[in-house]
Amino acid sequence: xxxxxxxxxxxxxxxxxxxxxxxxxxxxxxxxxxxxxxxxxxxxxxxxxxxxxxxxxxxxxxxxxxxxxxxxxxxxxxxxxxxxxxxxxxxxxxxxxxxxxxxxxxxxxxxxxxxxxxxxxxxxxxxxxxxxxxxxxxxxxxxxxxxxxxxxxxxxxxxxxxxxxxxxxxxxxxxxxxxxxxxxxxxxxxxxxxxxxxxxxxxxxxxxxxxxxxxxxxxxxxxxxxxxxxxxxxxxxxxxxxxxxxxxxxxxxxxxxxxxxxxxxxxxxxxxxxxxxxxxxxxxxxxxxxxxxxxxxxxxxxxxxxxxxxxxxxxxxxxxxxxxxxxxxxxxxxxxxxxxxxxxxxxxxxxxxxxxxxxxxxxxxxxxxxxxxxxxxxxxxxxxxxxxxxxxxxxxxxxxxxxxxxxxx
Amino acid sequence: xxxxxxxxxxxxxxxxxxxxxxxxxxxxxxxxxxxxxxxxxxxxxxxxxxxxxxxxxxxxxxxxxxxxxxxxxxxxxxxxxxxxxxxxxxxxxxxxxxxxxxxxxxxxxxxxxxxxxxxxxxxxxxxxxxxxxxxxxxxxxxxxxxxxxxxxxxxxxxxxxxxxxxxxxxxxxxxxxxxxxxxxxxxxxxxxxxxxxxxxxxxxxxxxxxxxxxxxxxxxxxxxxxxxxxxxxxxxxxxxxxxxxxxxxxxxxxxxxxxxxxxxxxxxxxxxxxxxxxxxxxxxxxxxxxxxxxxxxxxxxxxxxxxxxxxxxxxxxxxxxxxxxxxxxxxxxxxxxxxxxxxxxxxxxxxxxxxxxxxxxxxxxxxxxxxxxxxxxxxxxxxxxxxxxxxxxxxxxxxxxxxxxxxxx
Numbered sequence: 011x012x013x014x015x016x017x018x019x020x021x022x023x024x025x026x027x028x029x030x031x032x033x034x035x036x037x038x039x040x041x042x043x044x045x046x047x048x049x050x051x052x053x054x055x056x057x058x059x060x061x062x063x064x065x066x067x068x069x070x071x072x073x074x075x076x077x078x079x080x081x082x083x084x085x086x087x088x089x090x091x092x093x094x095x096x097x098x099x100x101x102x103x104x105x106x107x108x109x110x111x112x113x114x115x116x117x118x119x120x121x122x123x124x125x126x127x128x129x130x131x132x133x134x135x136x137x138x139x140x141x142x143x144x145x146x147x148x149x150x151x152x153x154x155x156x157x158x159x160x161x162x163x164x165x166x167x168x169x170x171x172x173x174x175x176x177x178x179x180x181x182x183x184x185x186x187x188x189x190x191x192x193x194x195x196x197x198x199x200x201x202x203x204x205x206x207x208x209x210x211x212x213x214x215x216x217x218x219x220x221x222x223x224x225x226x227x228x229x230x231x232x233x234x235x236x237x238x239x240x241x242x243x244x245x246x247x248x249x250x251x252x253x254x255x256x257x258x259x260x261x262x263x264x265x266x267x268x269x270x271x272x273x274x275x276x277x278x279x280x281x282x283x284x285x286x287x288x289x290x291x292x293x294x295x296x297x298x299x300x301x302x303x304x305x306x307x308x309x310x311x312x313x314x315x316x317x318x319x320x321x322x323x324x325x326x327x328x329x330x331x332x333x334x335x336x337x338x339x340x341x342x343x344x345x346x347x348x349x350x351x352x353x354x355x356x357x358x359x360x361x362x363x364x365x366x367x368x369x370x371x372x373x374x375x376x377x378x379x380x381x382x383x384x385x386x387x388x389x390x391x392x393x394x395x396x397x398x399x400x401x402x403x404x405x406x407x408x409x410x411x412x413x414x415x416x417x418x419x
Numbered sequence: 420x421x422x423x424x425x426x427x428x429x430x431x432x433x434x435x436x437x438x439x440x441x442x443x444x445x446x447x448x449x450x451x452x453x454x455x456x457x458x459x460x461x462x463x464x465x466x467x468x469x470x471x472x473x474x475x476x477x478x479x480x481x482x483x484x485x486x487x488x489x490x491x492x493x494x495x496x497x498x499x500x501x502x503x504x505x506x507x508x509x510x511x512x513x514x515x516x517x518x519x520x521x522x523x524x525x526x527x528x529x530x531x532x533x534x535x536x537x538x539x540x541x542x543x544x545x546x547x548x549x550x551x552x553x554x555x556x557x558x559x560x561x562x563x564x565x566x567x568x569x570x571x572x573x574x575x576x577x578x579x580x581x582x583x584x585x586x587x588x589x590x591x592x593x594x595x596x597x598x599x600x601x602x603x604x605x606x607x608x609x610x611x612x613x614x615x616x617x618x619x620x621x622x623x624x625x626x627x628x629x630x631x632x633x634x635x636x637x638x639x640x641x642x643x644x645x646x647x648x649x650x651x652x653x654x655x656x657x658x659x660x661x662x663x664x665x666x667x668x669x670x671x672x673x674x675x676x677x678x679x680x681x682x683x684x685x686x687x688x689x690x691x692x693x694x695x696x697x698x699x700x701x702x703x704x705x706x707x708x709x710x711x712x713x714x715x716x717x718x719x720x721x722x723x724x725x726x727x728x729x730x731x732x733x734x735x736x737x738x739x740x741x742x743x744x745x746x747x748x749x750x751x752x753x754x755x756x757x758x759x760x761x762x763x764x765x766x767x768x769x770x771x772x773x774x775x776x777x778x779x780x781x782x783x784x785x786x787x788x789x790x791x792x793x794x795x796x797x798x799x800x801x802x803x804x805x806x807x808x809x810x811x812x813x814x815x816x817x818x819x820x821x822x823x824x825x826x827x828x
């Protein structure tokens with residue numbers, strides 16, 4: 011049976027694919043599977059009591075406004091909170107530089123919508139955030155890649171690729187990179203801003219996890235270095251669009267993210283948002299504002315950092331204890347993920363069914379490579395599992411890998 | 420000062436315009452302006468107590484799930500509620516035929532994203548919903564129009580335009596049409612389904628207000644006639660994509676809408692949603708489910724209908740009492756809007772600044788015409804103002820119109 015819609019899909023749908031991760035993880039939802047696959051924050055840390063209080067307060071004080079249509083740009087007190095937060099970090103934005111979006115995912119979609127013509131070259135890291143590729147594929151870019159190592163995007167390669175390819179923009183994940191967990195060094199952050207200005211190629215800085223640093227201080231944002239580079243300029247009219255979200259410090263179920271950028275870019279983004287869905291949930295924005303305006307938040311972030319650090323440490327120790335020789339991994343200073351490299355010859359995608367047999371799940375590294383990459387890598391999430399589960403899950407992965415290596419001999 | 424982003428906007432941004440209505444209404448936010456301009460439901464009818472209870476229940480019973488990431492398709496109990504509601508109305512869908520979206524606006528955007536190639540012909544009413552045009556313009560369609568009269572889209576013209584233009588799909592607002600307030604007759608609903616099958620041209624039925632009927636019974640949906648046409652088919656694999664929303668019966672601030680359609684269309688829509696924003700607010704979906712699952716809802720809808728009918732009647736009476744000869748209007752049987760036609764020679768757009776001087780606002784009809792239309796029309800919202808304000812507002816419009824007519828002599 012066909013219907014007339016099926017014969018009418020737009021050409022761009024041939025480039026839209028269902029998320030590999032979401033499809034893969036459907037098989038791992040059974041309760042006895044230890045999953046390092048998803049990108050979930052630890053639910054047991056959600057500020058449930060504070061959300062209850064915030065809902066009650068919003069519905070007592072602003073019931074009609076919080077349930078009504080509101081402006082496309084977002085709830086002004088929430089936007090002002092974010093503006094003040096960025097200004098305290100050396101990023102001199104005003105309200106006109108910030109658009110509230112449905113998670114930072116929607117900000118990425120809008121960047122695609124307002125900048126990518128079919129065939130445009132977009133420079134991304136290899137590997138990079140799968141959701142950015144998924145958002146942009148519909149707009150038909152050609153990806154140009156630069157390798158990412160344990161210090162973030164490789165700047166030597168970046169300059170060479172800029173010269174050779176003249177990409178439309180550069181996309182970089184500076185903090186606790188998804189999927190690798192690595193961070194861009196301060197030196198490289200400065201250099202990337204210099205290159206951006208030297209070659210007049212703008213930058214997208216995607217920073218969903220920056221505040222979740224559990225070793226050292228929060229690193230200055232690339233947007234801050236861009237402001238510093240343009241010293242004396244008193245508006246935010248530079249080379250950087252920066253995206254972030256409350257998903258990792260409040261709760262992802264509220265779907266509140268944002269983009270900051272030059273005024274004219276934000277104006278176009280607001281137009282995109284009008285056409286896309288008019289606005290984000292007014293109610294969730296009011297609730298999020300009550301949450302972030304509370305003085306409990308810094309302590310809450312400290313708690314998340316402490317718990318995630320403990321989980322990361324448990325995972326690293328389990329690697330030491332269980333994984334076979336030849337396995338290496340990144341050591342993230344924050345965030346939710348790390349990157350495991352199996353011994354040469356192991357194919358993490360091919361091994362996935364065996365992992366499911368062992369009742370453990372991960373995401374094979376392959377889909378994170380925009381073009382191509384090594385097949386022995388995997389992304390592991392350490393934020394969503396208790397330490398005992400983490401240790402047991404790594405043990406199960408080690409069994410699977412050791413069996414695979416034994417079979418090869 | 421320029422930045423490198425400004426030189427890089429995608430070609431499609433030239434077709435993206437800020438909503439005329441939103442821009443226009445910014446000047447009318449002063450408290451002494453009586454505004455018939457927006458499309459707001461009556462805030463004082465929002466079920467605030469029920470929302471309070473729903474929030475408390477969700478956070479007591481499902482705190483971790485309601486604040487966590489969830490599936491792109493939407494919250495299953497909410498989807499099942501909608502499936503059951505549609506099935507009770509002769510529309511034989513299953514869960515696989517329904518995608519939750521950020522208001523019905525996002526459903527319209529996804530329809531553009533998955534069906535419209537640059538240059539595709541899309542058949543719309545003249546006038547039609549401005550937000551649909553705004554969602555689709557980015558994808559570059561060419562609009563083909565059919566006039567809408569007091570019985571909805573003109574079917575004689577429709578067949579002629581289908582034959583001449585072979586559009587990719589037809590977009591129709593059957594109930595309390597935005598902006599005209601008119602409804603498509605049952606006879607025309609049946610005929611439009613027959614034409615759709617005869618010419619193999621699919622249909623989008625946009626129905627945000629269908630339940631808000633205050634004269635007569637709710638009319639069968641075009642989707643129901645499509646199911647009846649395919650009698651014996653036990654799946655929902657026909658010619659209709661149908662969109663709707665909770666914005667007008669619960670609260671627009673929650674941003675919960677949906678699309679129903681053939682399974683393969685919904686699969687593509689889910690892929691679009693993954694790239695666009697991953698999912699709607701988990702929390703709002705849980706809250707909306709608690710709200711619609713409650714047995715208070717039918718009474719609540721009755722209250723909305725009673726209040727809106729009173730407001731409509733007040734507006735119609737005020738037209739009779741105040742408007743100069745030569746003015747005509749539609750008499751909506753439900754919904755939020757009606758359509759006023761000023762005496763020949765009056766230009767509602769040109770008169771707008773004078774209306775603001777009189778401290779009253781409306782939306783000139785012009786932007787609702789995809790190509791071109793008469794300039795003496797305006798859309799008036801009657802749901803968001805108290806009866807005494809409605810009467811006074813119409814009086815002010817009548818003063819302005821009479822002055823304009825006097826000046827012409």
